[in-house]
Amino acid sequence: MIKNIFSKIYFDKRGEEIKRGRSKLRRMKIDSVLRILEKNCKVKGTEYTILEKDYNSILVHLRGKYKENLFKYHRIDMVFKEDYEEFLNAMKNQGINKGIYITTGVFEAGLHKRENRTWFFKKIVLEDYRYFFKKQLGLRGKVSDLFKNRKINFYKYLPG
Numbered sequence: 196m197i198k199n200i201f202s203k204i205y206f207d208k209r210g211e212e213i214k215r216g217r218s219k220l221r222r223m224k225i226d227s228v229l230r231i232l233e234k235n236c237k238v239k240g241t242e243y244t245i246l247e248k249d250y251n252s253i254l255v256h257l258r259g260k261y262k263e264n265l266f267k268y269h270r271i272d273m274v275f276k277e278d279y280e281e282f283l284n285a286m287k288n289q290g291i292n293k294g295i296y297i298t299t300g301v302f303e304a305g306l307h308k309r310e311n312r313t314w315f316f317k318k319i320v321l322e323d324y325r326y327f328f329k330k331q332l333g334l335r336g337k338v339s340d341l342f343k344n345r346k347i348n349f350y351k352y353l354p355g
Contacts, residue, residue: 206325209332216331216338217324221270221299228268229253232349241353246285254282256289259354265294266352272300279306283319294319295352297327320352 206213225248232255236243239259247254251270257263265286269278274296286294301323322330330351331341341347 212338213328216328219342235349239353257354262354263291264354265291267296269298274298274302297322299324
């Protein structure tokens with residue numbers, strides 16, 4: 196509950212900065228996002244396999260020393276139930292129990308409630324643009340610094 200109150204206050208105060216970040220993030224090409232992810236994987240020593248890549252999304256299998264994740268970055272206004280179920284099927288086909296789904300838009304209403312109610316145990320992290328920037332910016336960060344100095348990273352989402 197306190198976490199929700201803090202998030203509400205944060206989004207009220209940092210709303211304009213997050214909107215600026217969203218527009219810049221949406222203009223970022225998938226190849227740039229993939230380059231950042233590859234660089235983060237090399238630094239942390241994580242193996243990766245690109246399973247799917249098109250003009251607005253990437254699907255990557257990440258393998259750490261002890262864990263595996265399925266990472267999806269989707270550049271779209273709204274993620275619908277069909278997109279989410281496609282992601283679940285990819286997790287099932289790869290035999291992975293943890294998934295990260297990041298979008299530059301928002302998730303369809305009800306998906307956050309469904310995220311851990313599946314037929315098989317899966318831990319899925321759903322992050323829309325607001326929560327993505329909350330983690331990237333922190334309390335005092337600026338979007339301009341984040342993009343100019345190439346400080347965007349995906350370390351938090353890499354397996355250990």
